Amino acid sequence: MATVTADLPDDDAPCPTSAPAGFGAAAAAVLVFTSSAAVLVVEITALRLLAPYLGLTLETSTLVIGIALSAIALGSWAGGRISDRVDPRRLIGQTLGASGVVVAFTPAAVRAAAEWAPPTLLLVATLTILLPGALLSAVTPMVTKLRLTDLTETGTIVGSLSGVGTVGAIIGTVMTGFVLIARVPVSAILVGLGLALVLSGIVFEWRLRAWNRLNAVGLTAAVALAGLAAYSAPGGCDAETQYHCVRVVADADHEGGRTLVLDGIRHSYVNIEDPxxxxxxxxxxxxxxxxxxxxxxxxxxxxxxxxxxxxxxxxxxxxxxxxxxxxxxxxxxxxxxxxxxxxxxxxxxxxxxxxxxxxxxxxxxxxxxxxxxxxxxxxxxxxxxxxxxxxxxxxxxxxxxxxxxxxxxxxxxxxxxxxxxxxxxxxxxxxxxxxxxxxxxxxxxxxxxxxxxxxxxxxxxxxxxxxxxxxxxxxxxxxxxxxxxxxxxxxxxxxxxxxxxxxxxxxxxxxxxxx
Structure with a gap:
């Protein structure tokens, strides 16, 4: 009887179809839920970042939604293509970490462009939505590839992960719009989300025993630097409300004079001593x-x-x-x-x-x-x-x-x-x-x-x-x-x-x- 042997796959060969040890349905659901929720958090907070410079208009909303949908489409396509060529286990942790770093730098990048190089604002804004959105959207096809171990369950797996991703997007939207923006500055939301994504990537690689301490330290340091940049960048707010970036500017010529600035626009002047x-x-x-x-x-x-x-x-x-x-x-x-x-x-x-x-x-x-x-x-x-x-x-x-x-x-x-x-x-x-x-x-x-x-x-x-x-x-x-x-x-x-x-x-x- 002839003996059939098979070589182990090299780095460029199609990835194996077996799910890694410890990477089951629960881990897959958490990854898809988290990445999908993060995409919507980025999209909604991008509207708040851009409002002081582009206005809170239908056009601004349409622009941000269009870029976010393009990112989802690009990430889904690219993630699926790459998963057929490279073992997704090598990429998911790095993808989460890279998206976290980009998200954390978003407040500093957008505000610096708006204040110091206005002609580049649209390009910078596009990249800060497109890059993390595409990276995060690539996670779902990667995870799906790892879960498809039996063709008789293809519909169940694809459908369940799609549903989990949709629920994640809903939760990300609701939590951002009703909870986070009302209580936490936009800079803190994005830097915090960036840190959470980096930590998620580190945990994923640790579970696969592919954790690299140097990479983990580097990614965490990058997020810390992004946080510092976000709070030292120009264009900050005295307060961030559910609808506006708010500043109260004192009138240097009149002691009681105050100007209310909403999203970079002077809305009201009040003299608190003489109405x-x-x-x-x-x-x-x-x-x-x-x-x-x-x-x-x-x-x-x-x-x-x-x-x-x-x-x-x-x-x-x-x-x-x-x-x-x-x-x-x-x-x-x-x-x-x-x-x-x-x-x-x-x-x-x-x-x-x-x-x-x-x-x-x-x-x-x-x-x-x-x-x-x-x-x-x-x-x-x-x-x-x-x-x-x-x-x-x-x-x-x-x-x-x-x-x-x-x-x-x-x-x-x-x-x-x-x-x-x-x-x-x-x-x-x-x-x-x-x-x-x-x-x-x-x-x-x-x-x-x-x-x-x-x-x-x-x-x-x-x-x-x-x-x-x-x-x-x-x-x-x-x-x-x-x-x-x-x-x-x-x-x-x-x-x-x-x-x-x-x-x-x-x-x-x-x-x-x-x-």
Missing amino acids: EVLQFAYVRAIASAVETAFPGADPLQAYHLGGGGMTFPRYLSATRPGTQSLVSEIDAGVVSIDREAFGVEPDSGIAVRVEDGRIALRRLPSESRDVVVGDAFGGVSVPWHLTTREALEDVRRVLTDDGVYVANLIDHADLEFVRAETATLATVFANILVMGERRNLGIPSQTGVDGGNFVILASDRPVDPVAVQSSLDARSTAWGVLSGDELTAWIDDAAILTDDFAPVDQLLTPNRPQT
């Missing part, structure tokens, strides 16, 4: 609109969509004693900063609820407010669901017959968004005034359009545009007012925004200044 100080022109325009509509100092019932630094609610409390302001602010972290840094207290007549403004509008009684102020922003854009005709009809419902809606908007260049929002308001309210810098409104003797803030006043009763202009002039805003036929011509054929069609980010994006 009647209104530094930003758009806040002075809001004050002019309200004071023209309601002369004198009688108290008002006001509702504010968006809180920021609570500049205008504090102003109303100071100038109109007895005014009751209800504020809907979606970010609990910003509310905490308002109380701690700016001294906003409930007994000042300002009640703050942590909630989404559109949902809160539905709960307000009809004809219960004299003034509604719209000053909610995600990045440089008003959240689209607060701009639609349906949302504005709810605003109209909660206003008294003499009530006014005053909204702060930002737009640039062709002004497609602000003209669309004005056109939408005109379908709900009988009278509209638009305030802004004269060159942006096409007022005679002024030329050029570069955008900025606009304030719109909408009501069912006439508000004298001449009186509004006089108030603006008295406040040294250098702003103008559009109304009547001039406003109709300025709106032109702008689109009407509805819940079914409100491309706010797209209207803004072609006109947004380059960062």
Whole structure:
């Protein structure tokens, strides 16, 4: 009888099909779960890292999601190809360790690029999502290869590992969005995740008795260096909330002055010693609109969509004693900063609820407010669901017959968004005034359009545009007012925004200044 012999596989030969000792279903599930969860943690935190530099917009979210999906596709393909050529047992630990190092360096890399080399930001951001995402996504096909020891169980093994990976992605998403970001700085999340991945790789190799002490020390040292770089890199935050990177900047020229900076954008200026100080022109325009509509100092019932630094609610409390302001602010972290840094207290007549403004509008009684102020922003854009005709009809419902809606908007260049929002308001309210810098409104003797803030006043009763202009002039805003036929011509054929069609980010994006 002939004897058949087989050579042991060399490094480049296809890997054996038997699972390694100690590498069973539980170990496979842990590896797939961990790597899949880590991909989603990286994706969600990348949105937070990029928001201060690219804005918290639909385009930023689409970019990050697209890169993450590309990473998953690339990693799955590459991991499967490599597993057919090299024993995955030699690669899984190294893959986890390498992904951990890249993840840990992500905060420092993104912030350094944004501050010191802005043209490279998109490239750096792409690599910091693509590389770890691809490495982590390669783990699943490697593990699957090791588990496929019996072709009669192929469907069971592939299906179960796919399910475990999906559960891991869900847990990674939920834990990051609901727990981690609310309690831990983004830098700490990524450095901590990087360390966890490195340790996972070391443990895997130790179980296979392929542990290399020098490699383990090197990877751990790299993560430690990444942590140091993350906390010394520029662009840090005083606090990271569920929605924003927050800084409070003291005014060097005025002892009580404080500026609230959200994702790199100056949102509010507050003078904690004198709430009647209104530094930003758009806040002075809001004050002019309200004071023209309601002369004198009688108290008002006001509702504010968006809180920021609570500049205008504090102003109303100071100038109109007895005014009751209800504020809907979606970010609990910003509310905490308002109380701690700016001294906003409930007994000042300002009640703050942590909630989404559109949902809160539905709960307000009809004809219960004299003034509604719209000053909610995600990045440089008003959240689209607060701009639609349906949302504005709810605003109209909660206003008294003499009530006014005053909204702060930002737009640039062709002004497609602000003209669309004005056109939408005109379908709900009988009278509209638009305030802004004269060159942006096409007022005679002024030329050029570069955008900025606009304030719109909408009501069912006439508000004298001449009186509004006089108030603006008295406040040294250098702003103008559009109304009547001039406003109709300025709106032109702008689109009407509805819940079914409100491309706010797209209207803004072609006109947004380059960062």
